[in-house]
Amino acid sequence: MKRIQFARGRRRRAIALASAPLVAATLLSGCGSGGGPPTLTWYILPDNGGSVARAQECADASGGAYQVRIESLPSTATAQREQMVRRLAAGDSSIDVLSLDVVFTAEFANAGFLRPYTAEESARLTAGMLPSPVETGMWDDQLFGAPYKSNAQLLWYRKSEAAAAGVDPTSPTFTWDEMLKAAVGQGKKISTQGQRYEGYMVWINALVLSAGGEVLQDVEAGRNAKPSMASPAGDKAAEIVGNLARSSAAPVDLSNAAEEQARATFQSEEGMFMLNWPYVLAAARSAAEEGTLPQEVVDDIGWARYPRVFPDRPSAPPLGGANLGIGAYSEHPDEAVALVECINAEPKATQYMLDESEPSPYAASYDNPDIRAEYDNADLIRESIAEGGPRPLTPFYTDVAGAITQTWHPPASVTAQTPERTDEFMADVLAGRRLL
Template identity: 40%
Template structure:
């Protein structure tokens, strides 16, 4: 993988790896370079650690990399990413790029990546469970309503509450959905404002406390992740579950006969709605995730790398990732693609777009990984969360960690 053999190295996250390899072959066909695809760890935090360590050592073999949006500002601020050339600005943040995705690739008014796919969470549920509970899912629902509906009707509520990045995402969306922020004034660097000790923070903690003490809590709540509750959708009365866009493709791929499969009737019972409200009447703020393609600052083939970045984020590439892997487009125009319309119901695609455009990203700060770790340390396990205590303790701990007075 030396720079002398005209091989570009592309570090990808574990989502859609086989499709990414196909894109690498297509985007290098007839070119003076080959693309070697290397896979990053499964855990988002470990992806960030591996990239940061290699880039801190001026690693020239990181030509392209898949970057989880909350870590974009950290890598850009450290000088580890090459700035996107002006001629690619339209591909990165132009009018065709969904606003939620476009916002993730900028840092201090400069562009450091090109969105490849965008992600968000919906409320997935069994229609029969919602009907039994008397919930009108055509209207916004609150976390309180969802928890009560599940608990009173033999169902459960699936979330991500293990001690990892996705738990910090859940907390962030609950706080944002209550009209608050975990932190603000991020342009002040380490002196940013820590806002989690607020009514919004207490509202967020109240939701977690209620679910943790409810009959709707799943047995593995403290260890739950994106995959643990998938199997419970069709167990007993079923569940309500907040999870990412891959869910539809996952269950659609299970329709058939045999162990672990589901029937067509089961699949028809799958419903989807906007992310629940933290506070009734306050619009929910679904999470914004996905992948941005960045070029390493120390690559010896930056021109080629940006050429590849443009190719693997093209409308055709985004269509392939959406249809094959359930990884939704970052470009608005791709949602009108015929193949995508054949693969997904029209109202589901519209909800994906709406959630990405109106959701809330994690705070754009180089210190997010530190803040996230501090939040996880205080808010985990979810069974320990107390509205009158946890937000205040986490605010103090975040400040101490940022000031070097405490360790994660």
């Protein structure tokens, strides 16, 4: 899932690292003397320099035990997966540490591409972390991915428009149906991700989970897992998507909207509500500082927990993030684990949150004074991650997500019959009877 990251501190980091651009590769050396310490290659997800900074600090602190070579992956989750699968399927021993979108950890672990962390390593690497991010790194009761960063979507709203509609989005029982009624009544828009890509899957999965269902049951059964969209939860999710998409509250570009298109609509005169990640507040503040967004728009932005599907059931905010795995063919697994333990320490995760607007998986980060000064919604982000709902943790996630986004797109085509059609198509895809 492609997201553009913003933070007021990122410019300082980018300038400081201008001599180490994320191109083909960046070699970060420690202070050791002769003897040739091993060079560990870390495949990172693109950012504004925060990963390079963490790696440099660890190379320096290693006392010459290792050097770190940075390789930057493509910007989209699909392209990241394709590049890593090709290399690991060929037994590439140069991959020591890799950053993985949370949805791919189970697939890579099941395929034998990752070295599992031992019980002792797992305890050290996850101490102090929120449970939900840790769950995304598990497969077959073992930790294969140590959470590097986490994320959860929030509900964003324009305070003035909510007040005019007489609704309180921060109410614990605020629902999608109430939100739609308020937006239609005010002649405003609800921004979310409706493009046929991972962001749309995030929306659909969150609705189903928030309604008490699952898009896939018995994931341990692999290709024999049971598609379960045809359920009361799936039916309600389809109702919400279809009703919004066919209403006057739907942005004209909903079927092509990703995170940034949603943000643009929300910040326009038409904006009222938006479902998006925490980075959008820092993005708005940066735009105001640069003079490209009126300060009154920033001042009008409010935030709340992801809306409920039913008033009597807490929502399951969409859970995102990335995990760090050890390549199964690495020639330096012990040093690679040491690198992961260093770059994943809580202080570095906290600093990364400040520099990159990427939430930390550590509970303690949200009590840090600097975080609380930068993030007025720190407690809400921590709560949303802690109670967030993951996408299916299955080795066949690509097939599952592809089947769902294909049958649910465009959003305006979603009807009461869509969940059942999805289950049939997903079952055929998992069984190899049909192709995406």
